[in-house]
Amino acid sequence: xxxxxxxxxxxxxxxxxxxxxxxxxxxxxxxxxxxxxxxxxxxxxxxxxxxxxxxxxxxxxxxxxxxxxxxxxxxxxxxxxxxxxxxxxxxxxxxxxxxxxxxxxxxxxxxxxxxxxxxxxxxxxxxxxxxxxxxxxxxxxxxxxxxxxxxxxxxxxxxxxxxxxxxxxxxxxxxxxxxxxxxxxxxxxxxxxxxxxxxxxxxxxxxx
Numbered sequence: 001x002x003x004x005x006x007x008x009x010x011x012x013x014x015x016x017x018x019x020x021x022x023x024x025x026x027x028x029x030x031x032x033x034x035x036x037x038x039x040x041x042x043x044x045x046x047x048x049x050x051x052x053x054x055x056x057x058x059x060x061x062x063x064x065x066x067x068x069x070x071x072x073x074x075x076x077x078x079x080x081x082x083x084x085x086x087x088x089x090x091x092x093x094x095x096x097x098x099x100x101x102x103x104x105x106x107x108x109x110x111x112x113x114x115x116x117x118x119x120x121x122x123x124x125x126x127x128x129x130x131x132x133x134x135x136x137x138x139x140x141x142x143x144x145x146x147x148x149x150x151x152x153x154x155x156x157x158x159x160x161x162x163x164x165x166x167x168x169x170x171x172x173x174x175x176x177x178x179x180x181x182x183x184x185x186x187x188x189x190x191x192x193x194x195x196x197x198x199x200x201x202x203x204x205x206x207x208x
Contacts, residue, residue, distance in 0.1 A: 004070050011063040015145040017056030018096075022141045025049045026134050033123060043115050050108070053141075055095060064093065066123065088160035089147045096140045102133050131179035135171040142168070 025046060032042040068082070075081070082090075107130055114122050123130065143164050147153070153160075 006068070007063050007066045007070070010059065012069060012145070012148050013164075014059035014063055015141065015148050018053055019145050021049050021053035021056055021143045022137045022165065025053065026138060029134070035114065037118065038111050038114070039116055043111055046111065047108075050103075053137075055074070057093075064089070081094060084155065084157040084160065085147055085150070085153050088164070089144060091161060092140050092143050092147070092164060093192050095136065097145065098138065099133055099136045102129070103137070107133055127179050128176060131175040132172045136168055136173040139164070139171045140166045146165050 028042070028046055028049060032038050032046070038046075068086070070080070107126075108132075110122055112125060147160070
């Protein structure tokens with residue numbers, strides 16, 4: 001097995017780790033907020049999955065740099081040229097990194113700040129940032145995996161990015177619509193639970 005083949009395999013595995021971690025993270029988040037609270041245990045699991053995604057990103061970046069270096073070493077400075085697929089992949093990986101900064105400095109601190117507290121009001125206030133960043137993360141990781149595994153893809157860079165942006169917008173809109181519905185359901189459940197059930201007092205027996 002050549003070094004190039006090894007890097008390709010590790011590159012795809014890294015993308016798969018990121019995809020799996022991002023998917024599991026989204027699923028765990030929705031499972032965690034069913035009671036409008038994020039417990040210490042749930043936050044610990046989310047942090048652990050987040051670290052797995054970070055590891056996947058680091059290996060994806062390192063193996064990608066290795067592949068670009070091998071291409072440069074084999075072609076030379078005069079003939080060095082990255083394909084449209086690789087350029088699109090670099091763009092998407094950059095978006096993954098920027099979105100991870102939003103998650104790290106905006107979303108995750110909210111989870112930590114309101115750990116074991118009522119998270120419903122926070123979720124309603126910051127739902128756009130929370131659901132949009134989650135949608136961007138999932139779509140971007142899947143896109144990186146698909147581009148890495150799709151051999152022989154030969155379409156313009158603008159076409160790949162246009163499709164990617166369209167899917168991101170659709171996913172973000174869907175996530176926010178679902179998120180609004182989900183938050184509404186949680187709010188109704190919360191209001192229902194706060195209401196005290198009315199007790200029916202039977203009429204006393206009639207004295208004759």
